[in-house]
Structure formats: C-alpha cells, structure tokens
Amino acid sequence: MLKNRNIFAFLVLLLTMLFVVACSPAGTGTEVVEEEVPAEDDMAEDEEMAEDEEMADDEEMAEEPYKIGFIAAITGGAAPLGEPEAATAEMIQAQLDEQGGITGPDGVTRPVEIIILDSQSNPDAATSAITQLIEEEEVDLLIAGTTSGNSLAMVPIATENQVPMISMASAGAIVRNEDGSAREWIFKTPQDNLQSAEWQGQYLNTLGFANACYLFENNGYGQDTLASAQAVYPDYGVEIGYNDSFNATDTEFPQVQNVLADGCEVVVIGSTTNGSINMHNAVAQGAPDVAIVHGHGVCNQAFIDGLTDNKEGTPLPCGKLLVPDQLPDDDPQKDVVTTYIDEYTAFTGGDPISTFGGHAYDAFLMAIAALESLEGGQELDARRAAIRDYLETQIIDFPGTGGVFNMSAEDHLGLDFTALTFVRVEGDGYAFYPEDAWGTE
Amino acid sequence: MQKLLQSQTARRIAQIALVTVLVGLTIYFAAQKNYRPVQYVQLALDGLRGGTIYALVALGFVTVFNVTGIINFAQGAFAMLGAMIAVSVNIALADLPGVPRLLLAGLAAVLITTLVGVIMERVTIFPARDAEPLTLIIITVGVFIVLQGIALLIWGTDSYSLDSFTTFETSDHIIRLGGEAEGAIPLIIRSQSFWIWGTAAVLMAGLWFFFERTMIGRALKACSDNRQAAALMGISPERMSMLSFALAAAVGAIGGFVLAPATRPIYDMGLSLGLKGFIAAIIGGLVNPAAAVVGGLMLGVIENLGAGITRAGFKDVIAFLILILMLLFRPQGLFTRQQRVEKV
Numbered sequence A: 001m002l003k004n005r006n007i008f009a010f011l012v013l014l015l016t017m018l019f020v021v022a023c024s025p026a027g028t029g030t031e032v033v034e035e036e037v038p039a040e041d042d043m044a045e046d047e048e049m050a051e052d053e054e055m056a057d058d059e060e061m062a063e064e065p066y067k068i069g070f071i072a073a074i075t076g077g078a079a080p081l082g083e084p085e086a087a088t089a090e091m092i093q094a095q096l097d098e099q100g101g102i103t104g105p106d107g108v109t110r111p112v113e114i115i116i117l118d119s120q121s122n123p124d125a126a127t128s129a130i131t132q133l134i135e136e137e138e139v140d141l142l143i144a145g146t147t148s149g150n151s152l153a154m155v156p157i158a159t160e161n162q163v164p165m166i167s168m169a170s171a172g173a174i175v176r177n178e179d180g181s182a183r184e185w186i187f188k189t190p191q192d193n194l195q196s197a198e199w200q201g202q203y204l205n206t207l208g209f210a211n212a213c214y215l216f217e218n219n220g221y222g223q224d225t226l227a228s229a230q231a232v233y234p235d236y237g238v239e240i241g242y243n244d245s246f247n248a249t250d251t252e253f254p255q256v257q258n259v260l261a262d263g264c265e266v267v268v269i270g271s272t273t274n275g276s277i278n279m280h281n282a283v284a285q286g287a288p289d290v291a292i293v294h295g296h297g298v299c300n301q302a303f304i305d306g307l308t309d310n311k312e313g314t315p316l317p318c319g320k321l322l323v324p325d326q327l328p329d330d331d332p333q334k335d336v337v338t339t340y341i342d343e344y345t346a347f348t349g350g351d352p353i354s355t356f357g358g359h360a361y362d363a364f365l366m367a368i369a370a371l372e373s374l375e376g377g378q379e380l381d382a383r384r385a386a387i388r389d390y391l392e393t394q395i396i397d398f399p400g401t402g403g404v405f406n407m408s409a410e411d412h413l414g415l416d417f418t419a420l421t422f423v424r425v426e427g428d429g430y431a432f433y434p435e436d437a438w439g440t441e
Numbered sequence B: 001m002q003k004l005l006q007s008q009t010a011r012r013i014a015q016i017a018l019v020t021v022l023v024g025l026t027i028y029f030a031a032q033k034n035y036r037p038v039q040y041v042q043l044a045l046d047g048l049r050g051g052t053i054y055a056l057v058a059l060g061f062v063t064v065f066n067v068t069g070i071i072n073f074a075q076g077a078f079a080m081l082g083a084m085i086a087v088s089v090n091i092a093l094a095d096l097p098g099v100p101r102l103l104l105a106g107l108a109a110v111l112i113t114t115l116v117g118v119i120m121e122r123v124t125i126f127p128a129r130d131a132e133p134l135t136l137i138i139i140t141v142g143v144f145i146v147l148q149g150i151a152l153l154i155w156g157t158d159s160y161s162l163d164s165f166t167t168f169e170t171s172d173h174i175i176r177l178g179g180e181a182e183g184a185i186p187l188i189i190r191s192q193s194f195w196i197w198g199t200a201a202v203l204m205a206g207l208w209f210f211f212e213r214t215m216i217g218r219a220l221k222a223c224s225d226n227r228q229a230a231a232l233m234g235i236s237p238e239r240m241s242m243l244s245f246a247l248a249a250a251v252g253a254i255g256g257f258v259l260a261p262a263t264r265p266i267y268d269m270g271l272s273l274g275l276k277g278f279i280a281a282i283i284g285g286l287v288n289p290a291a292a293v294v295g296g297l298m299l300g301v302i303e304n305l306g307a308g309i310t311r312a313g314f315k316d317v318i319a320f321l322i323l324i325l326m327l328l329f330r331p332q333g334l335f336t337r338q339q340r341v342e343k344v
Helices: A002-023 A039-059 A079-099 A123-135 A148-161 A193-206 A220-236 A255-262 A273-286 A301-306 A334-348 A355-372 A380-394 B002-006 B008-032 B037-068 B075-092 B098-128 B133-155 B191-213 B215-225 B227-232 B237-262 B269-283 B289-309 B312-329 B338-343
Strands: A066-072 A112-118 A141-144 A165-167 A186-188 A211-217 A239-246 A266-270 A291-294 A315-319 A398-400 A403-405 A420-426 A429-432 B174-177 B187-190
Touching (some): A066 A079, A066 A123, A066 A355, A079 A112, A079 A355, A112 A123, A123 A141, A123 A148, A141 A355, A148 A165, A148 A186, A148 A220, A165 A355, A193 A220, A193 A291, A193 A315, A193 A420, A211 A220, A211 A273, A220 A239, A239 A273, A239 B312, A255 A273, A255 B037, A266 A273, A273 A291, A273 A301, A273 B187, A301 A429, A315 A355, A334 A355, A334 A398, A355 A398, B008 B289, B008 B312, B037 B075, B037 B187, B037 B191, B037 B215, B037 B237, B037 B269, B037 B289, B075 B098, B075 B133, B075 B237, B075 B269, B098 B133, B098 B237, B133 B269, B191 B237, B191 B289, B215 B227, B215 B237, B227 B237, B269 B312
Parallel strands (some): A066 A112, A211 A239, A211 A266, A266 A291
Antiparallel strands (some): A315 A420, A420 A429, B174 B187
C-alpha cells in the first residue's frame, strides 16, 4: 500500500509535468510542436550550400555576393506556414539569378545569395541557425522566424550582433520593447491582432452591437487577440462582457451556456483554424441566434470546410491575398498581390496561395530595395547599418501583399487596419464584404 | 500534515469540511450566473457525453492494470488512433454509401489500433516484463509520445471531421427539446450522443459477458486475481498481458471512433483523453471496471458543470483538483472499502 502511494505521488508529479509541457503556449502564431528531425538533412543542406558557394565564387570572381540569411520552420509543427515561405525564398533566388543580381546606385550588379536554413519549428534550432548565419556566413541581413516564439528567441541575437532582421511572425512584441518603443534592429511584415480588432470594432459598431462576448483559445495567440480587442473595442463603443478561454481539443463547450446567460448578441472568436471551427460550431448549434465574428487567424480554406452550422455570411477580417480578384482596381496593393500570386503559382506549379508566403515575399521586397540602395565598397558592418537605416526611413508607402508599409523610428511594422480587408464566407469561399454592405441585408 | 491525515477523526473532519466548502462554493458560483434550470441539464448532458468517452478510456486503464499491474499512459493514443484511422478510411472510401463506409472505417480503426496495442506490448512491455512497474509505466509514456509523433507525421497539424452516424455527412442531426416559446432555451442533444451512449452500453455488456462467461475472459480475470496461481493452472501471464493490451486498444479505438463525429479529431487529442480517462479510473479505484465507468461519467458531469458555473478555462483545473483530492483522501477509489485494496 505504501509503495502504491509512492507510485501515485510520482504519477501526479509526472502528470502535472506532462500537462504543463503540453499546455504551455509555444509560439503565439501557431501550435508549435517540437519534433526530432534527423540531423543528416541539415548536413546535406549545408554541404549543398557549400558547393553552391564555391560555384558562385568561381563564376563571379569580380563581385562578392550579397548574402540574405533566411530561417523558416520548414519542418515541425509550423511547417504548413514555413513551407510556402521557403518556396517563396527559392522563387526570389531564381528571379535574382535570372537578373544576375542587384544593381546598386553605382551601376555595378552584384549577385545575391539566399541561404535557407530550417528552424524545425524549434527555438533552439532557430537560435543556432541564426548564429551560424551571422558568424560563419556573415550575412548582410536576416529574414527569419515563422512563428512568434522562434522570432522572439532570435531577436536578442540579431540585436546584439547588430544585424537587421525582418520577422515573418505575428506577435507585436517581436518589433516592440516592453515600453512600446521599436526594437532598433528588428522589423516584421505580418499584420498584428490590433488591426484585426480595429475591423471587428468597426463592424460591431456599424451593426449596433454594444456588448460582445469574447472567446479565445487558451494559448499565447488567443490571449493576444483578447488583449487587442480589449484595447481597441472601447474606441468603437463596444464593450466586452463575458470572455472565456477554450482549448482546441475540447469536446464540450460550457462557454455556450455562459453566452446564453450573458445575453450578448454577438460572439467574437479569437483562435486559429482548429479551435475556431470547434467553437464556431458549438455556438452556432447551442445559440443559433447569436452572431459570430472571427479574427484573421482563420483565413484559409480548411476553416470554411470545417464549419457545419451558420456558415454562410460569417464575417471576418483577412489579408487581401485571399480575395485578389475582388479587390477594387484602385487598391494600392492590387498590383503586388496579383504579381505574387502569378509568380508563386508559376514557380511552384500550382501550390495554393497562403498569406505566410506573402509575408516572406514582402520581407524580400524590402530587403531587395534596401540592397539596391547600397553604395559599393562598404564594409559588412557599414552595410548592415545602412540596410537598417533604409528599412526604417525609406519604406514609405511601400505596397506589399500584407499591406502598405510606412516604417518609422517608432513603428517597425508600419501597417494600419487598411492592411486587412473585410470578407465573409460565401458558399465555399471568401467574398469581399465592403463596408457599405454591412448589415444591410 | 502527515500525522494529521493519519488520524481517523481528523481525516473525517477534513473530508466533511472539504465537502462543505465545495458545496458552498458551487452554490455561490451558481448564484452568480443567471442560468435557467434547463441550462444546468444541458451542461450535465454534455458532460455525460464526454464522460462516456472518459469511461471507455478508463476501462482500458483498468483492464491493463488488473492483468499487468502497470498504468498504460498510451491509452489516450489508442483513442486518438481510433478516431484518426476512421477519419482516413472514411475519406478514402468516399464513394461508398454511408453505412458500409462508416462500418469499414470503424472496423479498420479498431483492428489497426488493436494491432498497434499488441505490437506495443510485444515490442516494449514484454522484453521488460521483469522490470519494476514504475519502469514499465515510464515505457508507456514513451510509447504515447512515439505514437503521437507518428500521428503528427501522418496526419499533420490539421483537424479532420468524421461523418455523423445518423446523417452520413459532416453536420449532425440535432434534436431540440422545448424552446418553442418566445425566449425559452431549448435542450439540445446531438444525435451522435445517442450513438456514443449506445455503443458504450453495448460495449460494457459485451465486456461483462467476455469476462464472466467466456473461457479466455475468465483466464484473464484469473490472471488479475492471482498471477501465480493462474500460471500454475496453465494460464500464460505473458499471453494474458498481450491480450489485455489488445483489449484496451480495441476499447480505446471504439471510444475514439464514436467520439470522432462529435468533435474534430486531431493528432494531439489523445493527451487530454488519456489524462481524463486516468482520473476516471482513479475515481473508480483503478481495479474495478464498473466503478471506472461510473467514475468517468461522474468526472464528465462534474467537470462540465463546474466549468459552466465558474469559467470554462477552469475545466482542466477542476478535473485535476478531483485527481489530487482522490489521491489524498481516497486512493482506493470512491466505491471501494479500505481493506479490500490492502489485499490487492
């Protein structure tokens, strides 16, 4: 019996540990699962790169290539996000090779080498990759970080070594210090949850909802959506009444009874695809008269396919990449969005378009613009500093797939709510939902 | 603290105080919400559905524990595999009409998962059969992580859907009771809930028949009563160990299969199912199948009602609070007398 007790005590400890590990928010942009990936892949990749380098050296004795370090989660839990990013990087490399490289203001064309490493969706692998890129490859700048967790792990290393880094992850903390000022060397391209909340606030206000229930997934991303909503909704006269969390793998949703008891007429759900589908269906079944609004974390086809009840007309803010054909012709992003879609589709042979690849594309557009501005003959440190200054001061009215960027010393994202657009579910796809149509039918 | 707990009266007083506090808290929280009676019924009904799945997972824990003396933490992975395999077969056979499609999906899920259970026992437990139970338990945790990792490689991070057994399509038939009057809240029951309850009832009857009325089932039972005596009677404990894992895997897979249409199966659903099933088994005292089933139903209802009247985010907190209280005050289970466990 005593022995049994000891085993039980041990088990409780074990369970608690398991649970803590399983439930700790790993990365805020997505569910990140640490996964062992055979080391050989990396080595093979490195060898290939070494060969590429030698060949490049042979051919281009005249000019040293610019080096862009690129780190994405090509394997592991965030692979669905990292794969299109890596494909975009390969596409840019192919385009640059075709053009022979980047021509500076001095008229000299220098080749560009993009060194692609895999973070394995794992902050440890990400930090060792960024160290390798900075110290061994001596890259001019970094485009790094698929998930918020990985990006945040790399931020101090880039900062310490004074290398400009553009992240492809969502959390605002990547580019902001705790006091709200911009991190000197770090930039990012994806929209924040704040811009999503702006759209939701406007929409709720237009439809006359003064009280909203807020349900968010119990992880860093979900909590960030709630914090953003709490910061923004009051500006639009919307109050958040009942708010509660849920897990993506829950099978029962007592939240629905709370929604009914609270009496709110609209529920806003802040989660990514899997959790949002479960919560949406539960609310739509248990409280069919309550309207449901989503955030921009679910802008993909899987979300639409998963909805079973009250699917038609579900409104949400999304990046413009999803509704390219329906954008008005005068939209400043229309050109870059259609260009990216055409190029990516041609390069990959028809892979589906994802906003994550778009975030990588935007980062490369900025990087190339910065490299084009470089005077020849500068040392590495001077080049890095010049790139940083360019990103901060010259990215003005800069259209990308994720929005029109206006970087400044205070804001290293440079987007406002117009970076997103408002859509609703129509049939099996998303349809542009212009503001003047809100609540009219 | 230890001394205090050992004293019988102090224990009794602590228990009474605890129950009073819990009841008081429940009433206090419930009063904070303006729930109607039907909403409590709704919460309890939903909890009963989840609890049925916990009960099936708990049955797996009890079966393996009785025969081998180890707690098989891979049990949750069996439920996950059952759900995921059924989903894949259902997608692969999309051209077939509903009934044979779902039957084949269920059959494949149960057979493959049972095979996984047998392989797991042969490859990991059997070679280490002379090791301490603790070692074996750690092995099962390792197996769980491996199975989940494999599921991640096969199915990725997306969630899937299995067709409802009633409609043969993704959206289930929903029964609404009451609520016709203006402003009334109807009681909502998804048709799949009846499938879950029905399957569980049939399964439990089948298990009872197996253990009480068949030779092999009785051999299994004999092995759990007294391993050595059973071995002397010509029953091979090793074979019974394998059989217990096969049975546990099959029951888990059936649980996952019937649960699948009511949720969206995903590769990591096994963790919470396994932990909740474990808590259910602990409530039942870990050795008694019937008590484990009651434990599962109780856990489901208490957890969902508790989450409903406090915050939904507290759902797991409530479940683990129950686990800790059980281990502190009644490690022998709610329905077992102290001395019976001493014998085991």
